[in-house]
Amino acid sequence: MELNKYSKNVTQDPTQPAAQAMLHALGLSVEDLKKPFIGIASTGYEGNPCNMHLNDLAKSIKKGVQDTDMIGLIFHTIGVSDGISMGTSGMRYSLPSRDIIADSMETVVQAMSYDGLIPVVGCDKNMPGALMAMLRLNRPSILVYGGTIASGCYHGKKLDVVSAFEAWGEKVAGTITDEDYQGVILNACPGPGACGGMYTANTMASAIEAMGMALPYNASNPANDDLKITDAESAGQALRLLIEKDLKPKDIVTKKSLENAFKVITVLGGSTNAVLHMLAIAHAADIPWTLKDFQKISDNTPFLADLKPSGQYLMEDLHAVGGVPAVMKFMLENNMLHGDCMTVTGKTIAENLAEVPSLTPGQKVIYPLDQPIKESGHIRILFGNLAQEGAVAKITGKEGLYFQGPARVFEGEYAANDGIQQGKVQAGDVVVIRYEGPQGGPGMPEMLKPTAAIMGAGLGKSVALITDGRFSGGTHGFVVGHVAPEAQCGGNIALVQDGDRITIDAKTNTITVDVSEQELAERRAKWVAPALKISKGSMYKYAKTVSSASKGCTTDQF
Secondary structure, rough: OOOOOOOHHOOOOOOOHHHHHHHOEEEEOOHHOOOOOEEEOOOOOOOOOOOOOHHHHHHHHHHHHHHHEEEEEEEOOOOOOOOHHHHHHHHHHHHHHHHHHHHHHHHHHHHHHOOOEEEOOOOOOOHHHHHHHHHHHOOOEEOEEEOOOOOOOEOEEEEOHEEEHHHHHHHHHHOOOOOHHHHHHOOOOOOOEEEOOOOOHHHHHHHHHHOOOOOOOOOOOOOEEEEEEEHHHHEEEEHHHEHHHHOOOOHOOOOOHHHHHHHHHHHHOOOHHHHHHHHHHHOOOOOOOHHHHHHHHHHHHOOOEEEEEOEEEHHHHHHHHHHHHHHHHHHOOOOOOOOOOOOOOOOOOHHHHHHOOOOOOOOOOOHHHHOOEEEEEEEEEEEEEEEEEEEEEEOOOOOOOOEEEEEEEEEHHHHHHHHHHHOOOOOOOEEEEEEOOOOOOOOOOOOOHHHHHHOOOOOOOOOEEEEEEEEOOOOOEEEEEEEEEOOOHHOOOOOOOOOOEEEOOOOOOEEEEEOOOOHHHHHHHHHOOOOOOOHHHHHHHHHHHOHHHHHHOOOOOO
């Protein structure tokens, strides 16, 4: 078995003397050039707590690679901090960064003829972007997650980044003092690691571990724990086995492993962003997968985890009671997982979980099967005359399963933020935020600022919100996003007017506006698509190439 299947085209070809000379300049010997070359892709950068420690973890991964007689070569790619860019024009770059990350990792590994890839990732879009690249390349690969942040604390209350967003809503509502507002901000994020609840980063880390593309415990080992360094070194060592077996991502990521991933997401109460990312991952893996696949799983999988944003615990608390492997073991024992799926350990899910300790007796994070938080999944796929291609709702059951009310329409997120602050949103309203889709945004920004303001203003249980944009994993309340077709493309959300009755029904999985087809046709005849908000640069290219949210917002299917 050739272990240097790809790198040999550069290192062993006598017609490539310049390439070999340049590799010797790195300090590599003639013998080194016979070894497998492994690309270690770091999304580390100093501007974000989720990513600030990843360059150091990349060095630990390199040590593990070198320990198994392979050559580890670190390279870097971009990242966008969702938490920092949220509520600003910068948030429009967040989702597009996923595809830039995928493209850049694919580019380097292909161009440099690496035999394998280990990405080390932190913030939300890093993980799906890295996995998309791994699947496109289909060379032996393992993903390493940088881990979750520790909780903050102020006046005896556990905090995380969403605490800071919701404190702004409390400030607007006048229910928090300036001193306490600043106290929350100063204490919410105490160090490195991704946002602490079951938000998008921890959701996707858990999903990718459940898919088999990361080592056990990778998702739940905290960022500031020595276990994370061990995690990184172990991944570098484990890649040797994958190279020897020629075990590739498309051997691991199958329809059944995608089902495992979404079942884990459902049990844990994960982010709606997982829908977009799993559609894109399935596309990269050439696996047929649609919105209806999510609904089928959600109908038959309970929501069990009392994790933020809708619950009270953080990822560090899940780690303390056994982590993602203990949850998966519980699910396997209750016939909720496909145990025969292969993983990056070279063993199946069932084999990996055989020696894993069960959830800690008496723990409170995961509810028992006979007392679920919700008997079916919290993520609902809705269709109707407001979303002919579908929409994604995150409904835990705590908000109720049905909402009807008059539309309160805002032409974009900023107008909505101003309207909420000015008291224009009243109990019973359905807030409509449009022209924030993948093309119209552009970039389909997250709506955490308006949803956090609604929660902070005490309207979380009495107001619904729908948008062709998306929601942060930190969002909770009665919310529906990913409405497709989006307003920019002439979807019916563009035709809604103030006062129209909107009905959201999570039992029948429908979202409708009580306006006749004739009236909608008359409104459509008068509607004119607005010009794109940008006319050049990366966001213009994104708006021109991005697919519908119902297809995962990919940029290589039109």
